[in-house]
Amino acid sequence: MNLHEYQAKQVLKRFGLPILNGHVCYTPGEAEAAADQLGGGICVVKAQVHAGGRGKAGGVKLAKNSAEAHDAAAKILGMKLVTPQTGAAGKIVRKVYVEAGCAIAKEYYLSLLVDRAKRCVSIIASTEGGMEIEEVAHKTPDKILNVRVDPKVGLQAYQSSKLAIDLGIPVEARKHFVQVVKGLYTAFVDCDLALLEINPLVLTKENTFVLLDAKCALEDNAAFRQKAIHDMMDYDEQDPRDLRAQKYGLNYVGLDGNIGCLVNGAGLAMATMDIIKAFGGEPANFLDVGGGATKENVTEAFRILLSDTNVKGILVNIFGGIMKCDVIATGIIEAAKEVGLKVPLVVRLQGTNVDLGRKMLAESGLAITPADTMDDAAKKIVSLAK
């Protein structure tokens, strides 16, 4: 789960990290008042959406005074921000963050994440702050520094000191740098973050550091013990289909194709998308109904698929292990009767109680095309959806 910049900064401030003063605003008037509160001088108005690349897309504007902050907010609020990370559809800006300005001497990049292969928290740093880090890693990999933290003992001061020297940070600023890295590490671990990215980390002309931008993602599995952060979820940023799916314990990811899929198990769900593509179709979604889905879950999954107007056909692929095929059959029949089956439906059932499930579908009177194997199912739905 991603946080907005202003939320990330609220969280990080609690760890004593250097954050500039700022206010979240929903109208140009509020932005003007916020700029006044910040002293009426130079400030920055930033779109708050869950996507990187805001600056290039016109979502970040410098204002010299409160009147300019008003105008900047008026331009940004309500705009559809299209960045490489939002996709072509873009994102509507509903709020801006008005933040005090600062005198920048140099920009660095700093992030923390869990390195699954090395089994530790890694700190990634670079002198190329403010740039897309993927691009830096691609073009000049030697400019990416990596500090691995031993999970047994946590981050040690020498590691941050060495990093400061390797980054060429002036001696006057090193002490503060070490403090900042320590604070970021503590925040990362205490808040169960999946990613904490500061880009740029700014060295001011006064030789102190400021976290100018902050990107924070909460690790989903830890939501149960990070309630305060989890409650910051911005529902406007979520795909409404995703939210509905979450409510019913379904794993759903919307895609751009026209064949809806309903599958049990994440691996099989991905494989089903792959086989649709292999036979010339395009999947409309990833949908894993989970191992212990009930009739209600399956019915809701069906409703979500049918509510996508791009969907021209549905493929159900169930390998019953814990899940019984007759339960799936009941869910399909109920949903189809309730919502109305307007598109072709191919159902492939296999595993526990398969004969009963197939019989129920055959006797339901619904226009369901049965399939025995995955390839048979994929071929049938691709041709029916054309």
Add this chain to the structure above:
Amino acid sequence: MSVLVDKNTRVVTQGITGKTGAFHTRACKEYGTQMVAGVTPGKGGQDFEGIPLFDTVHQAKKEAGANVSIIYVPPPFAADAIMEAVDADLDLVICITEGIPVLDMLKVSTFMQGRRTRLIGPNCPGIITPGQAKIGIMPGFIHKPGRIGVVSRSGTLTYEAVFQLSALGMGQSTCIGIGGDPLNGTNFIDCLKLFNEDQDTDAIVMIGEIGGSAEVEAAHWVKANMKKPVVSFIAGATAPPGRRMGHAGAIISGGDDTAEAKFKALSAAGIHVVRSPHEIGAKMQEVLGK
């Protein structure tokens, strides 16, 4: 022969009195697995349908002779359950639980260093040696005893592969689900090593997913060490970058963790790659010349 588990394996269930733990303990027992103990703190001295209950894993080992544990404990307590089983010095711990925070697993992985216990999972379907022992949540009846080793990050996709193998008359020596989390106990290479040395395994099916570098590392190992044919499929060629595909580990973040990059590395290692999941069984048949 088989790897990791067989008819002599004695299993303790951690979290036996929960709904999932109870259901699957029953199913494993029906399959013929020796389910010798259950652990639920506070219920020591009682029994679960004839299986004695203990307060700790240490007691289950000492008094019931358990050497393998299977864990269904909910995510907030699962890491602790794994460490308890490791501390009891069991041979093998299989963790079914899905949704353990990654920082908890980091702790577990550090805790396990220098100890001999092997962990399978978390977030996995478990292990089955057909006809001998089923320690997990997979449907037993689709498996047949035989000579193909199966290792996979997925659950139902493994069932699909096993189903194809069984339908074509190719039984399995052992099927291992290593789980869909980014940090797991046993990886592909560990399992490939076991199968490589197992006299009763002729060939291996390896099923991977997008995300991480485990498959690419496995490919390098196969190229240098593998004596037996490997058939492989990677799920998620159509998945968009940056979106988590159900499993916490199945998310494309860089460029080397896409299905395409993995297919390439596997092919370069001489692994028989199939691009579509329905070809797994047929490819194995072709490779074995049957």
